[in-house]
Amino acid sequence: MTTRSKPVQDAARKAYDDWLAGRHGPALDDLAAATRGGDLASASVLLTLAGQPEAPEGATDAARKAIEDAPAGAVIHRHHAFLLASGYGGKTDIDQALALRLGDAEDGDMQALTELALLALWAGEDTIAEKALIRAANEGQAHAIAALLRLGFQRGHVPGVAHAKAPALARSGHPLGAAFEATTADLEVRELADADTIPDLDETAIAAISRWLPGAPEETRVLSEDPPVARAPHFMPPAICDYLVANAAPHLQPARILDPGTGESREDPYRNSLTASLPDGVFDIVLWAIKARMAALAGCGYEQGEALSVLAYRPGDAYKPHFDYMTADDGPVSADLDRRGQRIATTLIRLNDGFEGGATVFPKLDLNWAGAPGEALTFANVHSDGTGDDRTLHSGEEVTRGLKLLASLWLRERA
Ligand SMILES: O=C(O)CCC(=O)C(=O)O
Numbered sequence: 001m002t003t004r005s006k007p008v009q010d011a012a013r014k015a016y017d018d019w020l021a022g023r024h025g026p027a028l029d030d031l032a033a034a035t036r037g038g039d040l041a042s043a044s045v046l047l048t049l050a051g052q053p054e055a056p057e058g059a060t061d062a063a064r065k066a067i068e069d070a071p072a073g074a075v076i077h078r079h080h081a082f083l084l085a086s087g088y089g090g091k092t093d094i095d096q097a098l099a100l101r102l103g104d105a106e107d108g109d110m111q112a113l114t115e116l117a118l119l120a121l122w123a124g125e126d127t128i129a130e131k132a133l134i135r136a137a138n139e140g141q142a143h144a145i146a147a148l149l150r151l152g153f154q155r156g157h158v159p160g161v162a163h164a165k166a167p168a169l170a171r172s173g174h175p176l177g178a179a180f181e182a183t184t185a186d187l188e189v190r191e192l193a194d195a196d197t198i199p200d201l202d203e204t205a206i207a208a209i210s211r212w213l214p215g216a217p218e219e220t221r222v223l224s225e226d227p228p229v230a231r232a233p234h235f236m237p238p239a240i241c242d243y244l245v246a247n248a249a250p251h252l253q254p255a256r257i258l259d260p261g262t263g264e265s266r267e268d269p270y271r272n273s274l275t276a277s278l279p280d281g282v283f284d285i286v287l288w289a290i291k292a293r294m295a296a297l298a299g300c301g302y303e304q305g306e307a308l309s310v311l312a313y314r315p316g317d318a319y320k321p322h323f324d325y326m327t328a329d330d331g332p333v334s335a336d337l338d339r340r341g342q343r344i345a346t347t348l349i350r351l352n353d354g355f356e357g358g359a360t361v362f363p364k365l366d367l368n369w370a371g372a373p374g375e376a377l378t379f380a381n382v383h384s385d386g387t388g389d390d391r392t393l394h395s396g397e398e399v400t401r402g403l404k405l406l407a408s409l410w411l412r413e414r415a
Pocket residue numbers: 311319324346348358359360361394395396397406408409
């Protein structure tokens with residue numbers, strides 16, 4: 001294995017070095033060739049880089065074609081379904097994305113089954129979702145075990161497979177595994193009632209997910225009319241919050257800013273949380289659905305979103321009062337503003353509980369948002385004429401105990 005995978009890793013690394021040295025076209029060509037040759041590391045880097053503003057025209061189309069030509073396999077199909085759902089490098093086709101993953105699930109791909117089960121859960125197909133999660137958990141799928149445990153904590157009982165596999169989840173390196181294992185012992189074991197009569201996750205369930213996905217109207221509560229601020233109390237099931245956290249965890253690093261004085265990137269005293277910005281190369285249909293629905297809640301399309309971020313605040317961490325709209329600098333920020341327009345809106349999702357402090361506070365609006373796990377907050381950052389609205393000043397208050405996890409999406413005027 002190691003002798004075969006080493007040159008493959010090297011291909012992605014060499015192309016990335018080329019990219020950093022400004023050789024964008026050749027880097028993408030090499031990554032596309034390696035992707036067609038079946039190199040999975042290159043496929044992921046290709047999708048991430050081809051979507052960057054520095055990439056030459058047509059880069060995303062070329063990247064999508066390379067994925068389509070790559071030898072079929074679990075990882076390539078995971079990417080491919082994301083490309084279809086999001087419209088990356090071509091047309092959006094959500095039904096084709098779902099059908100691709102259903103085919104994979106039927107071929108025994110438990111990651112694909114788990115993705116569909118999580119979407120079914122979100123769409124309200126609870127029992128079909130749970131039955132599918134049990135099947136995937138039986139095969140050892142870590143996200144499925146985690147989702148069953150989360151559902152179990154919510155209602156006080158879990159199916160036997162989730163109880164039995166909680167220690168294995170902790171050992172697998174799943175970021176929530178240790179915490180889950182510690183609290184699982186107290187849960188009653190109860191099997192899914194009448195499992196035989198519950199349909200398998202099939203075309204019918206896929207059709208239900210498809211009807212729901214484009215952005216069913218959310219139940220929202222208006223917190224401020226002008227500027228518009230609203231919360232959506234049951235925006236996302238906690239099991240999907242966990243899935244986002246687990247996928248973001250390997251990408252967490254100290255938040256950085258571009259220093260306006262020196263032009264260099266440095267850690268930021270205004271924002272000492274850890275941040276994971278999810279690159280296109282790690283996306284699947286569940287992560288796509290999270291970002292698409294966060295955008296929809298703000299009245300925007302998926303393509304208006306910047307990178308979907310997960311912020312992790314440890315005790316002492318805070319995000320000091322700031323505006324999310326951007327200020328021109330005659331440098332890189334101005335160039336970005338010319339390209340995509342202003343940051344018109346923000347959507348946040350509370351991803352966990354068990355911490356103290358950490359409220360999102362709008363001092364000029366006398367608003368203080370804590371929210372339960374899965375609750376979203378969305379607000380406009382600009383006036384109706386498109387200029388920055390100073391009343392949207394807000395902060396993430398200091399966390400005094402535990403860990404605060406938050407999803408954050410900034411939305412632009414255009415793709
Ligand atoms: O952490 C918070 O509560 C605020 C986060 C925030 O302001 C942002 O992501 O723009």
